[in-house]
Amino acid sequence: MEAKKxxxxxxxxxxxxxxxxxxxxxxxxxxxxxxxKSYDALALKDLGQVPDDFEELLDIPITEQPPPPPPPVEQPIIQEVPDEVEIEEKIEVDFDVDVKEETVIKEIVIADAPVVEKADEIFDVVENVPMPPGGYEGWNEYLRKNLKYPTQARRMGIEGTVYVVFVVNTDGTIQDVEVLRGIGGGCNEEAMRVVQNAPKWEPGKQRGRPVRVRMRLPIKFKLG
Known part of the structure; x- marks a missing residue:
């Protein structure tokens, strides 16, 4: 029979x-x-009893090192040069010309080259300026007798100074009359007419020679 548990x-x-x-x-x-955890009893030490030398280690004097020596300077090599041998030469001078003690040598004078002046050149500045007959007093007298006040300028009340430019030739005649600055009203034309009809002037001179000279003169117009 089977057992049961x-x-x-x-x-x-x-x-x-x-x-x-x-x-x-x-x-x-x-x-x-x-x-x-296990602790080793021999490994523990009292750090308070261990002498410290930190202060002595910190107080270390600074050692001064000398600067490095300068590099050696190369001295130039001086070579002795022997003195030059003096060479004596006999120079014989042979003069073909016999110079006598009584011979007189003339002094050489260098003169300035002559200035070539052109015949048609017109000068603005000369040594001797051209002059009208009787000087400028005679010129003023000529203007008083020959200058006529233009009717248009008188009617318009124009007055002032007309500046005239002209050329005095080597023979004293006058040409190339122009108005440099005018005032209008017929005064410019009248000033040119008076100058063109003027008698011959004394020509200007440069280095003693008559030359052509450009002149500038004022002619006044004033109502009186």
């Missing part, structure tokens, strides 16, 4: 509980092994 004798029902207990015990042992 009682429910109390069946251990398979508690196998899970035993497995959990075993795992719990093993994990606890592992944690206990990691947390356990």
């Amino acid at each position: 009682t429910p109390k004798a069946d251990l398979t029902k508690r196998s899970g509980m035993f497995l959990n207990l075993g795992l719990l015990v093993s994990v606890g042992l592992v944690l206990l092994a990691f947390e356990h």
